[in-house]
Amino acid sequence: MSLLQMENISKTYSGNQVLKSVTLNIKAGEIHGLLGENGAGKSTLMNILFGMPVIHSTGGFEGNMTFDGKPYLPKTPMDAMKMGIGMVHQEFMLIPGFTITENIKLNRENTKDTFLSKIIGPKLEKLDLPKMKEESKEALNKLNMTVDEYLPVAGLPVGYMQFIEIAREIDKTNLKLLILDEPTAVLTESEAAQFLEVIKNLSNMGIAILFITHRLDEIKQVTDSITVLRDGSLVKSIETKNVDIVEMARLMVGREISFETSNKKEIDLDEKPFLELKDLYVNMPGEKVKGVNLKIQKGEILGLGGLAGQGKIGISNGIMGLYPTQGTILKDGKEMPLNNPREMLNNSIAFLSEDRKGVGLLLDEPIDFNIAYTSIEIQEKFIKNIGPLKIVNGKEIKSHANKMIEDLDIRCTGSNQYTRFLSGGNQQKVCIARALTLNPEILLVSEPTRGIDIGAKKLVLDTLVKLNKELNMTIIITSSELAELRQISDRIAIITEGKVQSILPPDASDEAFGLAMAGKDISEVVD
Known part of the structure; x- marks a missing residue:
């Protein structure tokens, strides 16, 4: 008998159906990927x-x-926890x-009686710190942790x-199901x-355990069974x-993804590269780069793909100097200073971070200033x-922001x-909009369509293609969605274990991409 049964689950956001009759079953004590x-x-x-x-x-x-x-319909996370469901989120809590x-x-918290609590009530009990430490130590010991x-x-x-x-979750006495969201990233x-x-x-x-991860080797190593979703639908549930x-990789990627490979440029690799990475190491937690070598040509759209935690996101962050970086970066033959974001911006390299709240936005400033501030600081x-005196031209900022709001269909007041x-x-x-305002020669975009609906995704991707074709802008796009890389890239570099595993054309077979993501040799499936 299943511990958890989710049957024909569907969900729609603003007319966009994101789940379509998904069924998921998990048994007690099972590790389900x-x-x-x-x-x-x-x-x-x-x-x-x-x-x-x-x-x-x-x-x-x-x-x-x-x-x-029992029938289960939680209205809040507290309802779920009372039933014995715990969750460890991607972002620490x-x-x-x-x-x-x-x-x-x-x-x-563990508490114990005091003189006043016996008279007035439990609100005046005091913390039983020795008991709390004892139970915390017991939970840590179950994880083989020796930390004090x-x-x-x-x-x-x-x-x-x-x-x-x-x-914290296993310290709960009634825990029956633990959800782990990208726990090893x-x-x-x-x-x-x-x-x-x-x-x-x-x-x-x-x-x-419900184990959510992109690391397929871990899924294969520890899970009893897996469920694969694609585009909101159940693809397959199968014993591991x-x-x-x-x-697994092929099930995730799918064969019915439509993408266009027409009008892709032929990349002449014998020409001098416009951007070159030599033995690049980036110490980005969860996305470490361990010796990447890449040559990117002028006017190319290069896609960086691969599974989560393999280092693809670390490459652009390292180029911009946002994490400690070693190696050599050459732009048009000129060596770039490492670990210096301002110098990269001065050298006409712009970056759209995957961390929009932590890096990309001034959350307590208006839209127009967010779009303009980097250009004000770097390009005046x-x-x-x-x-x-030099003063900020508010009228020009607002006019430019209104144009970007219209062009990118930014829904705002x-x-x-x-x-x-x-x-x-x-x-x-x-x-x-902020990155485009810099009019860069090289644009690094990391997960540009994350959190955007289907219609807006097409608009963003079309914008990148337009910039590339009309301005000959060199674009490096990092994405976890292979379909969008195949749609707009001239070449796609698959990053595995911090290095370039393979560089493939966008029309390469699903099998080739699946093998590359799994860190396998693709010579037998690529001409």
């Missing part, structure tokens, strides 16, 4: 399972769920100023934080190996022993001189709206 590219519907399915408010505030969902033999123990026991439970979380390595998140190889052993131990304790890594655009109050997709469009 959930696979799919970005945008496949995994997060929406988990939001429904965990009772996230975004589901109910947008019209709810269709379908039925049962958990532990820890309080840095608290100790490890305080984070593990938050909202479930009284240490503050602030300053700990990200790998430790991931284990503390899990310790921030871990080193040794930490990831330790983590997989922890998952097996939890399974042996009778706790079911009956499928190999290559087939939107500046007018009044005698010896006006150019003076603060970006914090935009939807995720519209925040992403503001980031794109």
Whole structure:
């Protein structure tokens, strides 16, 4: 009998159906892998399972769920936790100023009686710190962690934080199902190996694990069965022993993806490269680059693809100097200074980060200033001189912002709206507008369509193609969605384990891409 049954789950956002009759079954103590590219519907399915408010505030969902033999319809995450479902999110939910123990026991603190509590009531009980430390230590021991439970979380390595998140969940006495969303993305190889052993131990304790990851080797290593989603639909549910890594990749990518390869440029690799990376190393947590060599030609659209955690995102971040970088970067034969974002901008290299809130936006500033501020700082655009004074030309900024709002269909109340109050997709469009305002020779775009609806995705991709064709702009696009890379790229470099595994034409076979993503030799399937 299944511990969890999700039957015919469908969900629509603003007329866009993101889940289409998806069914998922998980047994007690089972490790179940959930696979799919970005945008496949995994997060929406988990939001429904965990009772996230975004589901109910947008019209709810269709379908039925049962958990532990009972009808299940959580309205809040608290409802899910009361039923015995825990979740470790991609983004840490820890309080840095608290100790490890305080984070593990938050909202479930051990208390003991005081003289006043016996008279007035339990609100005047005091914390039973020895008991809290004892239980926290017990949870950490189950994860084979030797860290002192009284240490503050602030300053700990990200790998430790991931284990503390899990310790908090397994400290709950009624835990029956634990959802892990990309849990190894921030871990080193040794930490990831330790983590997989922890998952097996939890399974042996009778706790079911729903393991969401793009790392197919980990899925193959620890899961009992897998479910694959693509474009909001169920592709296949199968026991892991009956499928190999290559087939998993092919199921994720799919064969019915439509893409155009016409009008793609023939890249002359004998010409002098416009941008060249030599032995590039980037120390970006979860996306480390370990010796990439690449030559990008003038006017090329180069796609960077691969599975999550393999280093593709680290390349553009390293070029821009946002994480410690070693190696050599040459632009038009000139060596670029490393670890210096301003110099990269001065050399006409612009970057659209995948982290729109952390890097791309000034959340408490209006749209028009967000679009213009980098150009004001680096290029002194939107500046007018009044005698010896230089002042910002607000009228010109607003006029330019209104044009970008129209061109990119940014849904807002006006150019003076603060970006914090935009939807995720519209925040992403503001980031794109800011990068385009620099009129760069080289544009690095990382996950440009993440969080954007289908119609807006086409608009963004069409904009990149237009910039490339009309301005001969060199574009390096990093994306977890292979379909969009195949749609607009001249060549696609697949990054595996921090290095270039293969460089493929966009019309290469699904099998070739699947093998490359799995780190396998593709010589037998590529002419």
